Every structure is written in C-alpha cells, then in structure tokens.
Amino acid sequence: MSETPRPPLQPRSHEAIATTSLLEKPKASGGPTPKESLLVWQQRQTLLDAIRNNPTVILAAGTGTGKTRAGSQICLEAIGPSGKMIVTENLRKATDDSAKIVASDMGVKVGEEVGVQNKYRHQTSEKTRLLFCPVQSLLIKMADPLNKDLPEYNLIAMDEVHKESKQNELCMIALREIQARRQKGNPQGLPELKLVFISATADKDKIMKHFSGAKTVEMPGTTYDVDEIFEDKPVPVKALPLVAAEKVRSAISKNDPGNILVFLSGRAQIDQAAKSLHGMDLKDTVIVPYYGSMSKADQERTFAEYGNKRKVILATNAAQESLTLTINTVIDTCMHKHQEFDKLTGRSFLVEKSAPFDHLMQRRGRVGRNPPESGAKDKYYALITKDEWKRRKQYEEHEPAEMQRTDLTSEVLLLLANQKDPYSFPYINPPDRSHIDIALERLSKIGAVQGGVLTEKGKFMASLSINPNLGSMVGSAIKYGSVNQACKLAAMLEEYPDALNARGNKSVEKILSRYKTSGSDFMGLIAFFDDYEQVPPGQRKKWLEERGHGVQKMRDVFDLYNELTDATKDKIRVSASALLPQEALDASIREGFADSLVTNINKDTYHLINMQGSTRIEIDKQSALASRPPHTFVFASVNPYFEGDHITKRLATLNHPLKEEIKPQSSMTTSSTLPDELQQSSPTPPSSVQTPEKPSPPPKPPNIWKRFTNWFSNTWLGKWLRS
Numbered sequence: 001m002s003e004t005p006r007p008p009l010q011p012r013s014h015e016a017i018a019t020t021s022l023l024e025k026p027k028a029s030g031g032p033t034p035k036e037s038l039l040v041w042q043q044r045q046t047l048l049d050a051i052r053n054n055p056t057v058i059l060a061a062g063t064g065t066g067k068t069r070a071g072s073q074i075c076l077e078a079i080g081p082s083g084k085m086i087v088t089e090n091l092r093k094a095t096d097d098s099a100k101i102v103a104s105d106m107g108v109k110v111g112e113e114v115g116v117q118n119k120y121r122h123q124t125s126e127k128t129r130l131l132f133c134p135v136q137s138l139l140i141k142m143a144d145p146l147n148k149d150l151p152e153y154n155l156i157a158m159d160e161v162h163k164e165s166k167q168n169e170l171c172m173i174a175l176r177e178i179q180a181r182r183q184k185g186n187p188q189g190l191p192e193l194k195l196v197f198i199s200a201t202a203d204k205d206k207i208m209k210h211f212s213g214a215k216t217v218e219m220p221g222t223t224y225d226v227d228e229i230f231e232d233k234p235v236p237v238k239a240l241p242l243v244a245a246e247k248v249r250s251a252i253s254k255n256d257p258g259n260i261l262v263f264l265s266g267r268a269q270i271d272q273a274a275k276s277l278h279g280m281d282l283k284d285t286v287i288v289p290y291y292g293s294m295s296k297a298d299q300e301r302t303f304a305e306y307g308n309k310r311k312v313i314l315a316t317n318a319a320q321e322s323l324t325l326t327i328n329t330v331i332d333t334c335m336h337k338h339q340e341f342d343k344l345t346g347r348s349f350l351v352e353k354s355a356p357f358d359h360l361m362q363r364r365g366r367v368g369r370n371p372p373e374s375g376a377k378d379k380y381y382a383l384i385t386k387d388e389w390k391r392r393k394q395y396e397e398h399e400p401a402e403m404q405r406t407d408l409t410s411e412v413l414l415l416l417a418n419q420k421d422p423y424s425f426p427y428i429n430p431p432d433r434s435h436i437d438i439a440l441e442r443l444s445k446i447g448a449v450q451g452g453v454l455t456e457k458g459k460f461m462a463s464l465s466i467n468p469n470l471g472s473m474v475g476s477a478i479k480y481g482s483v484n485q486a487c488k489l490a491a492m493l494e495e496y497p498d499a500l501n502a503r504g505n506k507s508v509e510k511i512l513s514r515y516k517t518s519g520s521d522f523m524g525l526i527a528f529f530d531d532y533e534q535v536p537p538g539q540r541k542k543w544l545e546e547r548g549h550g551v552q553k554m555r556d557v558f559d560l561y562n563e564l565t566d567a568t569k570d571k572i573r574v575s576a577s578a579l580l581p582q583e584a585l586d587a588s589i590r591e592g593f594a595d596s597l598v599t600n601i602n603k604d605t606y607h608l609i610n611m612q613g614s615t616r617i618e619i620d621k622q623s624a625l626a627s628r629p630p631h632t633f634v635f636a637s638v639n640p641y642f643e644g645d646h647i648t649k650r651l652a653t654l655n656h657p658l659k660e661e662i663k664p665q666s667s668m669t670t671s672s673t674l675p676d677e678l679q680q681s682s683p684t685p686p687s688s689v690q691t692p693e694k695p696s697p698p699p700k701p702p703n704i705w706k707r708f709t710n711w712f713s714n715t716w717l718g719k720w721l722r723s
Contacts, residue, residue, distance in 0.1 A: 035073075035105050038066025039221055044074050047217055051078040051155070054215040055179060056195045058204055062221035063320075063362065064369055067198050068159050072102055075157050075196055076130050084128075085155040088135045088171065090163055091292070092118045095132040098159075099123075102130065119465075120559030135167040140465055142174050143418060149178050155194040161207070162199040164401035166411050169428050172197075176211060201358050203398070210428055226368040227379045230386045237352065240333040240383060241269045245276035247331045247381050248312055252282060257376055258328025259311040261319060263363050265335040265352045267291060270314045271503070277312065284308065290315035295550030317355070320362040327366045331381045334360060334388075338399060339406045344615040345608060345638050345650060346438045346595065348407040356399045357392040401429035409468050412439040416454040417462035441611045445595040446472035464567060466494050466560070469636065473592025474564055478571045482584035485526060487568070489589075491561040492525040493636050496553045497654060499528050501622075508548040516624040522589065522636070522656035524624055529557065589656055593634035598652065600631045606652075620651040630657035 035041050040061055050057045051074075061067035072087045079085060089095045095116050103114040110116060115124035117133040124131065133141075135158070141147050150156070156175055161168055175195055182193045197207055197214075208214045235243050244262050251260060264270050270289050277287050286309050288302040302313065303325070313319065313327075317336045336355040339348040355363075360382070367378035382389060403411075408431060412422045422436050443449040446469060448458030461471030470490040477486030492499060500521070502509035515524035532554055535543045541551050579587065590597070598606045598617045607614045617638065619625050625633060635652035642648065 035066070035070060038070045039219055040066040040074070041070035043219055044070070044077075047071065047074045048078050050215045050217050051075060051194060051196065054213060055192065056211040056214040057197070058207055058214055058216045059196060059198045059219070060204060060216060061198070061200065061219040062223075063200055063365055065219055065221045067200070067219070068098055069101055069105070071196070071198055072098070072130060072132075072157060073105060075155055075194075079154040079194065083154040084131075084152055085157065086131045086133060086138060086150075086153055087157045087159060088133060088138050090135060090160050090165060090168070092134050094159075095134055099132045102132075120556060120563065135165070135171050136465065139167060139171055139174070139414070142171075142178070143414075143462075149181055149188065149190060150193065151188070151190055153193070154191055155196065157196040157198060159198045160200075161197045162201045162203075164403070164429060166402045166406065166408070169401065169403050170411060170414065172207075172210070172428060173426060201362060206428065210426075221369070223365070223368045224370070224372060225377050226364065227377045228364075229379065229381045230389060231383055232385070234385060234388070235383050237335065240264070240335060241272040242276050243383055244331050244333055245273045245280070247383070248277060249280050249282065251329050251331070251379070251381070252285065252310070256329050256379060258378075259313065259325060260329040260331065261313045261315060261325075261327045261366055262331045262333075263315060263317065263319065264333055265337050266316060267503075269333070270316070273314050277314075282312075285310045285312055287312045287314065289313075290319050292316060292318040295552055297550065317359060317363075319366070320359060326370060327378075328370075329379045329381070330363055330367050332360065332363050332383060334382055334384045339402065341406050341435060342638075342640055342647070342650070343434065343438060344610075344612050345617075346407065346409070346442050346610060346612075347638055349639050351640075351642070354392065354396065357397045359399075360389070360392065403427060403429045403431050407439070408435050409439040409442050412436060413443055413448055413454075413458065413462050413468050416443075416449070417459055438611065442595040443468060446592060447475070447594075448472060460571075464564065466490060466564075469593050469596070470494055471592075472594075473588050474568060476591040477585070477588040478568055480579060480584040480587045482581065482588050483565070483568050485581070485585045486588050486592075487561050487564040488526050488529045489522055489585075490564055491557045492529055493522075493654070495556040495560055497525075497637065499549065499553070500524055502548060505548055508546075511547055519624055519628050519630075520656045521624050521654045529561075586656075586658060589634060590658055593636065593656075596634045596636070596638075597658075598633055598635060600629070606633075615650065617650050617652050619655065620653040623653060623655050625655045625657060632659075633657045 040047065040059075047057070047059065059067055059071055061071070068087070072085075075085055075087075076083070087098065089098060095118060099110045099114050099116040103110045103112070106113060108114055111123035111125055112127045113129050115128035115131045116122070117124060117131055117137055119134065119137060138156070142150065158168065158171065158175075161172070175193070179193045179195060182188075182190045184192055195211065204216050208216070241264060244264065248260055248262060262273065264273060270291065274287055274289065286306045288311060289298070290302055290313050294302070311325070313325070334355050335352055336359060337350045337352050340351055341348055364380045364382075367380055370378070372378070399405075408422075415422045415425055422439070423433065440449055440452065443458065448455060448461050448468060448471075454462075457472070457475045460475050461468055464471045464474065470493055474483070474486050474490050477483045500512050500515050502512055515527050518524055518527065532540065532543065540554070544551055544554060595610070596608065598608050601607050601614075606617045606619070608617050609615075617635070619629055619633075620639075633652070633655045636654040636656075638650050638652045640647040640650050
C-alpha cells in the first residue's frame with residue numbers, strides 16, 4: 001500500500017516523500033542554469049548580512065530560486081576562507097547531486113573543497129570545507145562523543161526543513177543544544193555555531209519559536225498568471241490515472257505549448273497512466289517517469305534531450321520541488337501517499353490520501369515561472385472541484401508532522417542511546433504519549449530495553465543505525481553463530497525489501513518465482529543475495545535488469561552488508577555453534593522480530609498479541625507462506641487493507657515461519673556469544689522512562705483439548721462443519 005522510512009520496514013523514514021535532486025537540471029537549450037541568474041544569488045548580499053549578524057537564519061525561498069545551490073555557496077562565503085560547514089539533505093541521492101553541481105560552480109572536483117559523506121560512500125579530503133550529507137549521517141556524527149559539539153564546523157545548513165520528518169526534527173533539536181553550548185565565551189573555546197534552515201514552505205513562526213533570535217530572509221521568486229481549471233464533479237480515486245491521461249491528450253489536442261507534468265500518488269498509478277498514454281499514439285511526445293527511488297540510468301533518460309519532442313513527465317510528489325525542467329502545463333490528481341500509524345500493530349504504513357493544500361500550492365508553483373509565449377498562459381489542471389479546493393485550503397492546509405503520525409521505535413531507541421527521556425524530550429511537534437508507550441514495548445520485546453532502561457544490546461542496536469528489528473536480529477546472531485546469514489538478511493530487508501516484487505511483469509515474475517519455493521520470504525531474499533554474489537561483476541547489470549531491477553540498490557545492499565559484518569567482528573568470540581545453521585538463524589530471527597510473532601489461534605486465523613490486545617493478521621497472497629501457512633511466523637512488514645476510510649484487514653507481506661522455539665544446549669558456553677558486557681543493562685536513564693505494562697497472554701488450551709480438537713477436525717462431522 002505504500003511508498004518511508006525506513007521500512008519495517010517502513011523505514012528509512014523512510015516516507016516515501018522521496019526527493020531525488022534539488023538542483024537545476026539542464027534546460028532544453030543545453031547546460032545548467034547559470035548561477036548568476038538564480039534569484040538567491042542575485043540577492044547574495046542580503047543573505048550574507050543575515051548570516052553574519054544572526055545566530056540562526058531561515059531562508060524561505062520558492063522553488064527554482066537556487067536556494068540549495070546558490071544558498072550553500074553564500075553560506076560558505078559568510079564563514080570566511082577558513083570556515084567549514086555541512087549541508088544536510090533528506091535523501092542520499094540529493095547529496096550527490098548537490099555536491100556535483102556546487103563543485104562545478106566552484107571549479108573543483110567532488111572530494112576536494114566540496115565533499116559528500118553518504119552512509120556507505122565518502123568523498124572528502126583535508127581540503128573539504130563544504131560537506132553534503134543526509135540528515136541521518138549528521139545524527140550519527142553527533143552521536144559520537146568526540147563530535148557531539150561538531151567542533152570542526154562553523155555552520156550547519158539544513159535543506160527542506162518544511163518536510164517535517166522525524167530525522168529533521170531530532171537533528172534541529174540537537175543542533176539547538178549544540179548552538180547553546182557553543183555560545184560566545186564557552187569553556188571549550190569553540191566558535192559560535194551558525195544555523196541556516198532552508199525551505200520553500202516551512203512554518204517560519206514554528207521554527208522561530210524554538211530558535212530565539214532567528215532571522216527570516218524571504219525570496220518568493222517571480223511568477224506569472226496561470227490558468228486554473230477544475231473539474232465540474234468529483235473524480236473517483238481509482239479513475240484518476242486514466243482521467244489524468246485523458247487530460248494529457250486533451251491538452252495536446254488543444255495545442256497547449258511545452259512540457260506537461262502529471263502528479264500521481266505512486267509507482268502503480270504512474271504505470272497505469274503510462275500504459276494508457278502509450279496506447280494513444282501521441283505524436284512528437286515522449287512519456288517519462290519521475291519518482292524518488294529511480295535509478296541513475298532512469299533519471300538520465302528522464303532528463304535526456306529528445307529534439308523538439310514534447311515531454312510528458314509522470315511524477316510523484318518528488319517533483320513538487322526537485323524537478324526543475326521547464327513546465328508549461330501541470331495536471332494534478334491532488335492525491336499523494338504518506339505514512340500513518342497503526343496502533344494495533346505498532347507499525348507505520350503508507351496510504352493514499354488527499355494531498356494537503358500546501359502540497360497543491362507547491363505543485364501549482366511548477367508553472368507560471370516563465371513569461372507566456374505568444375500570449376498563452378501556463379495551465380494548472382486540478383482533478384478536483386473548486387469547492388474541494390476551497391475545503392482543503394480551509395481545513396487541510398498542512399499534514400501533521402511525521403513525529404505525530406508514525407512509528408517512533410527507531411527514534412525512541414536513538415533518544416535512549418543519547419541519554420534522553422523520550423517522554424520529556426523537547427519535541428518541536430510533540431507526539432502522542434501512547435506512541436512512545438508502544439515504541440518502548442516493542443523495544444522491550446526485542447531486547448533493547450529492560451525495565452525502561454536501555455540494555456547493552458540496545459546500545460549495540462543503536463550504533464548500527466538500521467531498523468531496530470534488524471539490529472536486534474544481528475545482535476542475537478552474534479550469540480547464536482549466524483552472523484553472516486543475519487547480516488545478508490538485514491541488508492536486504494533494510495535496503496531492498498521489494499527485490500522479489502515483479503510489479504506485474506509476467507516474465508520477471510517467472511524468473512523470481514524460484515525464490516518463493518523456500519516457504520519463507522526471508523530465505524528468498526537471502527537466496528537472491530547469494531545468487532547475485534555469484535554473478536561475475538561484468539554481468540550483474542544484465543542479471544538485475546532481467547529481474548526488473550537496477551544496479552544501485554544491490555550496491556547499497558552490499559555496502560550495508562559489509563558495514564554490518566565489520567561492526568560484528570570484534571563481538572564474535574568463538575565461531576562454532578551448538579545449533580544447526582538454520583536453527584541458529586531461526587533463533588536470531590525469533591529474537592529480532594519477537595514483537596511481530598504471529599500465532600495460529602484456530603483454523604486460518606492468526607493473531608498478534610501486544611499491549612493493544614489481540615490483532616488479527618492475514619498472510620498476503622504474494623507471500624511465500626501463502627501456499628503453506630505455518631502455525632507461527634514473524635513479519636517484517638504489514639500493510640492495512642482499506643475499504644473507504646476503515647481498515648478491514650492487515651496483510652503480512654514479508655514473513656518467515658518459525659518452528660517450536662529452540663533453546664541453545666548447555667554446550668552453548670563454547671559457542672559464539674555476545675560478550676558479557678552486551679548481556680547487561682546500561683546505567684538507569686531518567687526515572688520517568690518506564691516500559692508499559694504488558695497484558696497477560698491468553699491461557700494455552702490443555703493438551704487433552706488440543707488432541708481432541710485435532711481428532712474431531714478429521715471426523716466426517718468436523719470436516720462438514722469446517723466446510
């Protein structure tokens with residue numbers, strides 16, 4: 001159902017508000033927009049003065065003004081020739097793109113004065129003064145006791161703060177604390193830390209409330225009149241991709257000039273609209289997709305030159321800001337996908353919803369940037385009625401911040417690892433207390449928290465910076481001697497959980513079907529990893545393309561795998577295990593996913609037991625478990641199924657069957673174990689942090705009753721009643 005975060009694995013906050021590039025792409029006439037023509041650069045002195053005279057600056061600039069590209073270079077100038085700074089982006093790909101174009105502007109190579117520090121790849125040197133990195137990388141840097149005050153940096157700029165992600169919020173609060181510790185005359189003798197928050201639509205008053213003395217610099221940009229066209233009556237959600245495609249044909253038939261940008265809610269909707277458009281035989285028109293997880297090769301095809309042909313770009317909300325091709329017509333389905341929280345499972349899920357009004361205004365802002373040609377205005381087609389537009393403006397101007405509507409398990413783990421009380425933490429957008437309760441219960445079940453106290457295993461999990469379930473599994477694998485397999489599985493689930501999804505492609509589905517035969521989605525992912533590893537490097541691209549995938553995802557998988565194996569090397573004391581390999585992996589999975597243990601209560605009915613009670617779970621028909629349902633299994637991802645606004649069922653999509661729990665034998669003392677320090681609890685955090693009380697599990701039926709029900713179900717009467 002969904003597009004975030006770090007998914008259970010909805011996760012690398014993962015929200016699929018997944019932005020790719022925040023930069024000026026080549027225009028139809030050739031190279032990139034000259035830096036000097038960007039509005040932010042033209043008002044360079046205004047921003048320079050604001051940074052030099054204020055501790056915190058909010059740069060509120062419209063899309064296409066060069067706020068990232070020019071703004072970062074102005075920030076660097078403001079701190080002088082010996083100063084160093086960081087610019088954070090919400091996604092790893094954006095850091096690469098930003099670094100490349102800024103380095104080009106400055107006449108240097110990436111890795112010299114301009115560097116990149118991604119989770120898996122670093123390009124820096126002693127010359128580096130301007131570093132681009134994802135927010136997650138800065139959070140990891142600040143968690144290091146040696147870097148907690150960021151002593152080598154004079155300025156931190158955070159891009160896209162209007163996207164109120166959980167990582168953005170935690171980072172802003174941490175920077176506020178560092179800035180306070182580095183005030184003039186601080187004991188460490190560190191220079192004052194400057195902060196710059198860059199945004200298109202941020203709530204400036206909210207930021208100023210938490211950063212006293214903040215100065216706002218507004219650069220809205222130049223816009224021209226736009227024709228707004230609305231629908232006469234509501235369009236059914238399921239019909240929106242086809243209606244959008246028809247609107248494209250209509251615009252072309254009316255000779256509307258220039259490129260057309262269509263906003264759709266996700267990949268499936270893009271595919272549906274593309275199929276319809278390809279069947280229309282539109283002349284001199286190229287149809288290209290644009291979404292957050294596109295491979296580099298697909299992006300290059302999207303931005304390639306096609307002579308005088310018109311482009312129709314089918315995009316998700318990634319294009320609200322990051323796509324800077326010249327657009328003359330926008331067709332907006334007025335829908336998007338975002339994460340919400342399911343208290344009954346304790347997980348986030350992606351759901352298709354009405355886009356809030358500020359999103360609609362950003363989409364409308366994609367047109368009206370260029371002087372009209374031959375007197376023709378740019379056009380914005382909204383596939384909603386005028387009344388609905390007014391309703392959203394009045395009642396749905398903004399969507400709630402991620403901190404208030406998603407799973408907080410990773411964030412609570414991070415706070416505890418940094419000796420912060422998750423209940424009294426000074427959030428910018430305070431979450432519901434029950435969300436913290438649920439996060440603590442999950443962390444308790446998987447061994448990260450005991451009695452409200454972070455354990456040493458929990459500290460180890462936090463140091464890995466991956467989904468807590470995966471971190472717990474890897475920690476347990478050290479104990480059971482299944483590190484290699486657990487690290488493979490963790491890397492696949494974190495970076496490529498949908499590797500076995502054929503997306504409706506029959507030929508790909510046939511190739512991937514062999515990975516369903518193991519009876520476990522987890523083991524299928526490990527087998528995919530192993531098969532890919534055996535392919536000669538020169539043939540890997542073709543091998544992946546035959547399976548409907550690009551190269552970059554598997555590179556990320558192997559980078560994470562190598563990081564995890566490195567992180568566990570010094571924790572393994574003896575390699576032998578008293579358990580068989582599959583038993584050892586099963587034991588590690590059981591402990592890592594103890595909070596998602598689902599049991600068959602009676603025929604075809606599975607339940608998840610947690611502090612919310614008993615929640616019914618169904619196995620998704622695409623899961624490898626669907627053909628042979630086990631008695632007990634764990635899931636890494638569960639998606640609600642909606643009818644209207646109500647959840648009617650919950651489908652477990654990535655699953656692993658478990659046999660009866662296996663305890664290590666007494667000889668386990670000679671096997672691979674967690675070091676003694678990883679078996680004990682850490683010092684007590686603030687006393688207000690308490691693990692919520694857990695409900696007692698339902699009593700197990702007596703064995704005699706179980707034997708009777710098994711016997712009765714096979715009698716003619718039992719079979720008749722079941723039918």
